[in-house]
Amino acid sequence: MREALIVxxxxxxxxxxxxxxxxxxxxxxxxxxxxxxxxxEVIKIIKESGLRGKGGGGAPAGNKWALMPQESEKPSFLAxxxxxxxxxxxxxxxxxTKDPHLLIEGILLTCYAIKAIHAYVYxxxxxxxxxxxxxxAVDEANAAGLLGDVKITLxxxxxxxxxxxxxxxxxxxxxxxxxxxxxxxxPEPEWYFGNPTLVNNVETIASVPFILEHGAEAYRSYGTxxxxxxxxxxxxxxxxxxxxxxxxxxxxxxEYINHFGGGVKNGKKLKAVIPGGASTGVLTAKEAExxxxxxxSLRAMGVSLGTGGMxxxxxxxxxxxxLKNLLEFYHEESCxxxxxxxxxxxxxxxxxxxxxxxxGSSADIDELLEIAETMNGKTICVFAPAVSAVIVSFLTRFRxxxxxxx
Amino acid sequence: xMVQVIVDGKNYEAEEGSLLIDLLIKEQIKVPYFxxxxxxxxxxxxxxxxxxxxxxxxxxxxCDTLVxxxxxxxxxxxxxxxxxxxxxxxxxxxxxxxxxxxxxxxxCSLQDFYMDYGLHESKVRIEEKVKHDKHVDLGxxxxxxxxxxxxxxxxxxxxxxxxxxxxxGIIGRGDEAKVSTMPGRKLHNPYAMNLVDIxxxxxxxSKDFRFKQRVWFLETANSVCHGCxxxxxxxxxxxxxxxxxxxxxxxxxxxxxxxxxxxxxxxxRLSYKLLQNNRQTMIRHKDEIISEExxxxxxxxxxxxxKNSITVVIDANLYNEEIEALVDYAQRIGAEVCAPLECxxxxxxxxxMLKSAKxxxxxxxxxxxxxxxxxxxxxxxxxxxxxTETFYAEMQIDFSTHQRPNAxxxxxxxxxxxxxxSLTNEDGLVQMCEKAVHKxxxxxxxxxxxQKVGL
Ligand SMILES: Cc1cc2nc3c(=O)[nH]c(=O)nc-3n(C[C@H](O)[C@H](O)[C@H](O)COP(=O)(O)O)c2cc1C
Ligand code: SF4
Ligand code: SF4
Ligand code: FES
Numbered sequence: 001m002r003e004a005l006i007v008x009x010x011x012x013x014x015x016x017x018x019x020x021x022x023x024x025x026x027x028x029x030x031x032x033x034x035x036x037x038x039x040x041e042v043i044k045i046i047k048e049s050g051l052r053g054k055g056g057g058g059a060p061a062g063n064k065w066a067l068m069p070q071e072s073e074k075p076s077f078l079a080x081x082x083x084x085x086x087x088x089x090x091x092x093x094x095x096x097t098k099d100p101h102l103l104i105e106g107i108l109l110t111c112y113a114i115k116a117i118h119a120y121v122y123x124x125x126x127x128x129x130x131x132x133x134x135x136x137a138v139d140e141a142n143a144a145g146l147l148g149d150v151k152i153t154l155x156x157x158x159x160x161x162x163x164x165x166x167x168x169x170x171x172x173x174x175x176x177x178x179x180x181x182x183x184x185x186x187p188e189p190e191w192y193f194g195n196p197t198l199v200n201n202v203e204t205i206a207s208v209p210f211i212l213e214h215g216a217e218a219y220r221s222y223g224t225x226x227x228x229x230x231x232x233x234x235x236x237x238x239x240x241x242x243x244x245x246x247x248x249x250x251x252x253x254x255e256y257i258n259h260f261g262g263g264v265k266n267g268k269k270l271k272a273v274i275p276g277g278a279s280t281g282v283l284t285a286k287e288a289e290x291x292x293x294x295x296x297s298l299r300a301m302g303v304s305l306g307t308g309g310m311x312x313x314x315x316x317x318x319x320x321x322x323l324k325n326l327l328e329f330y331h332e333e334s335c336x337x338x339x340x341x342x343x344x345x346x347x348x349x350x351x352x353x354x355x356x357x358x359x360g361s362s363a364d365i366d367e368l369l370e371i372a373e374t375m376n377g378k379t380i381c382v383f384a385p386a387v388s389a390v391i392v393s394f395l396t397r398f399r400x401x402x403x404x405x406x
Numbered sequence: 407x408m409v410q411v412i413v414d415g416k417n418y419e420a421e422e423g424s425l426l427i428d429l430l431i432k433e434q435i436k437v438p439y440f441x442x443x444x445x446x447x448x449x450x451x452x453x454x455x456x457x458x459x460x461x462x463x464x465x466x467x468x469c470d471t472l473v474x475x476x477x478x479x480x481x482x483x484x485x486x487x488x489x490x491x492x493x494x495x496x497x498x499x500x501x502x503x504x505x506x507x508x509x510x511x512x513x514c515s516l517q518d519f520y521m522d523y524g525l526h527e528s529k530v531r532i533e534e535k536v537k538h539d540k541h542v543d544l545g546x547x548x549x550x551x552x553x554x555x556x557x558x559x560x561x562x563x564x565x566x567x568x569x570x571x572x573x574x575g576i577i578g579r580g581d582e583a584k585v586s587t588m589p590g591r592k593l594h595n596p597y598a599m600n601l602v603d604i605x606x607x608x609x610x611x612s613k614d615f616r617f618k619q620r621v622w623f624l625e626t627a628n629s630v631c632h633g634c635x636x637x638x639x640x641x642x643x644x645x646x647x648x649x650x651x652x653x654x655x656x657x658x659x660x661x662x663x664x665x666x667x668x669x670x671x672x673x674x675r676l677s678y679k680l681l682q683n684n685r686q687t688m689i690r691h692k693d694e695i696i697s698e699e700x701x702x703x704x705x706x707x708x709x710x711x712x713k714n715s716i717t718v719v720i721d722a723n724l725y726n727e728e729i730e731a732l733v734d735y736a737q738r739i740g741a742e743v744c745a746p747l748e749c750x751x752x753x754x755x756x757x758x759m760l761k762s763a764k765x766x767x768x769x770x771x772x773x774x775x776x777x778x779x780x781x782x783x784x785x786x787x788x789x790x791x792x793x794t795e796t797f798y799a800e801m802q803i804d805f806s807t808h809q810r811p812n813a814x815x816x817x818x819x820x821x822x823x824x825x826x827x828s829l830t831n832e833d834g835l836v837q838m839c840e841k842a843v844h845k846x847x848x849x850x851x852x853x854x855x856x857q858k859v860g861l
Contacts, residue, residue, distance in 0.1 A: 162579075177575075177576065182448070182450045182470050185472060332580060333579065333580065334579060334580035334581075335579055335580070336557065336576070336578070336579050336580045336582070336583035337557075337559075338451055338452075338453050339451070339452055339454070339493055339496055339556070339557075340453055340492075340493055340496055342557065342580055342581055342583065343496035343497065343499050343500060343581060344496055345580055345581070346499075346536065346580065346581040347496070347530070350534075367529055370492075371496075374489075374492040374493060377465075378453050378456065378464070378465065378489065379453060380450055380451070
């Protein structure tokens with residue numbers, strides 16, 4: 001497997017989070033390029049690179065940037081999403097602690113392209129110590145005069161998963177409850193206090209300096225045609241060496257797990273893999289053997305790539321217990337606006353709890369699938385559909401285990 | 407621009423870009439909904455108002471769908487009915503279903519939707535429901551039962567968008583979410599009791615009305631509030647228990663976009679108590695209860711005695727028809743007329759929403775007719791038609807709905823709720839009030855008295 005270090009290039013350096021080390025290794029060099037590039041030209045390069053959002057949805061970043069008004073009476077904002085609360089996902093914290101200046105450089109380039117005057121980084125509350133590393137870096141960059149006209153503010157969340165959803169994040173930043181907003185009727189930017197705002201994941205923004213430095217083609221030389229570039233894939237669970245390791249899109253999942261993770265822990269057999277964070281469904285060992293790590297291949301298997309945070313489970317894992325664990329999380333984290341989600345997440349959690357306790361009946365399994373149907377496609381945000389997909393994914397692939405538990 | 411829309415196979419006209427749910431409500435096409443309210447706009451949280459729209463893969467909520475030309479909508483297909491039923495079932499899993507003790511029963515959206523879309527065998531096979539507080543005194547006469555709440559956020563949007571007082575919020579996530587005031591704060595605004603009406607279920611109830619009467623026993627009449635000159639439209643809900651008298655149980659706002667929209671103020675809402683309490687029921691002269699016959703004779707002798715020194719005092723809460731009849735009557739008996747208004751000016755009561763500084767329902771009528779608005783000047787005989795001020799004269803006759811402690815000759819009259827009539831509000835709008843209450847032994851109306859004493 002070839003090395004592909006776009007975002008994590010400086011991660012292994014000593015003191016890589018300091019401005020001195022970062023600059024010694026080329027940080028902020030791309031800012032000079034902006035003298036010869038108009039904002040629209042930057043957006044064009046990002047579009048050509050095929051960069052896809054790395055917060056889970058994989059939306060083409062350039063298209064989103066192009067929605068931001070170049071001429072506007074209102075100020076434009078950038079909100080960098082570092083809420084990172086998806087179970088199994090822990091890549092953004094690597095960026096803000098190992099190479100915060102890469103993120104800041106990306107923020108400056110992005111703000112130039114979308115003509116934003118102020119960037120916020122929304123950081124989950126539990127990342128307090130990591131936030132401090134980033135804050136020191138911002139202060140250092142500011143003191144060195146690197147920020148120019150752009151203001152960077154770190155905004156600490158209060159620990160709600162749903163605040164990672166882009167519109168809930170902005171509601172939260174506005175000082176309100178983190179409730180996702182109704183979707184707009186046509187493509188448009190997000191709005192922060194009524195002002196046009198771009199929301200991108202930390203890693204998306206951290207990929208921008210490479211693209212501007214080396215060009216769209218260089219980025220496209222990694223990955224596949226439709227999933228270009230790299231991702232900070234990660235592994236947790238039953239692997240020898242859990243962690244975050246950057247790889248290009250399109251590598252075989254098992255090759256990744258074996259190469260970086262050293263295979264399943266203690267030589268046990270693989271049972272299942274959650275491919276990209278809790279909300280992405282589950283694959284059987286057989287499927288994991290076959291699948292490639294890109295958006296399209298995983299979609300074709302009926303799951304999704306998400307953030308690329310794989311949760312590896314060995315043969316001794318109870319899939320009923322895993323589903324219960326996940327549903328407890330969703331039960332706790334539903335924002336509670338939409339009836340199907342508010343009531344559905346509790347109901348499915350309790351039903352799977354019943355099955356796990358050996359008090360379940362086959363009617364409960366049918367019921368789970370029926371509730372999953374009601375939770376799918378009928379809510380404000382995709383939280384409920386994701387929970388629905390998780391349930392369906394577990395029940396279709398491991399139904400025998402659920403039946404055995406009755 | 408008006409465009410054609412097809413709903414369930416029928417053609418309708420609607421403004422392009424308007425909310426589909428407004429059309430459904432206007433045309434009385436049934437869809438279940440909790441969170442949408444025409445005064446509060448769409449929030450899209452209850453997910454009940456789902457309809458199918460041709461060309462769209464998934465069902466859509468009507469409250470967040472804009473009308474487009476030739477849009478084809480289905481609100482009744484088997485598929486969409488199942489969606490309604492399934493979401494309703496989810497709504498019910500943590501609901502206490504305590505309808506027998508709930509004041510909302512009979513006018514509850516959840517109950518109605520269950521009758522329309524539910525009526526199913528419950529699939530719920532989990533034992534424990536989420537428990538919340540059932541008796542939260544929010545303040546301002548509003549009680550909250552968090553378990554009955556469907557979290558539609560109408561109440562929080564009311565305090566945010568209508569009164570701008572922001573007392574209410576939703577705290578907690580998922581099925582632990584509940585409505586609450588901010589810690590240490592109470593509901594405190596002069597329109598708070600409207601929350602009881604806008605809450606679609608029995609989560610917010612009126613401390614004043616709670617446990618007093620089942621709503622299906624109530625009869626309703628259209629009327630106009632007499633709390634000030636704004637003329638807010640109301641329903642008078644009343645009921646006669648066997649062997650007892652017809653009683654008013656509550657006032658509720660009646661929608662009129664030209665006057666009060668959906669709401670009324672709490673002072674007006676509770677003014678039914680003043681209307682109903684301390685009523686004068688007997689004809690009394692000095693300390694003696696006298697017959698109608700005797701009273702008419704006495705009245706006529708007083709008229710003779712004070713001829714040329716009589717003033718008729720008119721209260722600015724009387725109906726248009728009553729005021730006109732009185733002016734006419736005064737002319738016939740050669741009396742002066744006045745309708746003192748100063749005592750009804752109350753700038754402290756007024757606000758920018760509904761409440762007017764003119765605290766008499768027919769203030770404008772008095773002004774329009776050009777009546778003398780000062781206190782009576784003669785010192786002979788005053789015939790007072792329900793004005794509440796104290797006057798000074800040798801002799802005073804009071805036609806009065808309510809008791810007047812020092813009256814020497816008092817004749818009871820029917821209150822506005824006991825007869826029909828019209829009022830002219832401060833904007834000059836003439837509005838009708840229906841007769842609501844049928845007393846066991848009704849007092850004559852003012853106009854009946856005028857007949858009796860000889861027009
Ligand atoms: C329930 C939920 C949680 C989310 N959490 C995150 C998160 O923690 N971080 C993130 O970047 N995106 C998260 N997203 C995705 C964001 O809504 C948004 O799509 C993303 O931040 C856009 O950035 P990108 O295009 O660069 O990926 C979440 C979405 C949902 C529905
Ligand atoms: S789907 Fe769930 S998390 Fe998303 S807005 Fe609705 S209730 Fe909130
Ligand atoms: S108290 Fe009533 S109005 Fe408020 S959220 Fe609950 S159901 Fe809706
Ligand atoms: S009325 Fe449309 S979602 Fe509640």
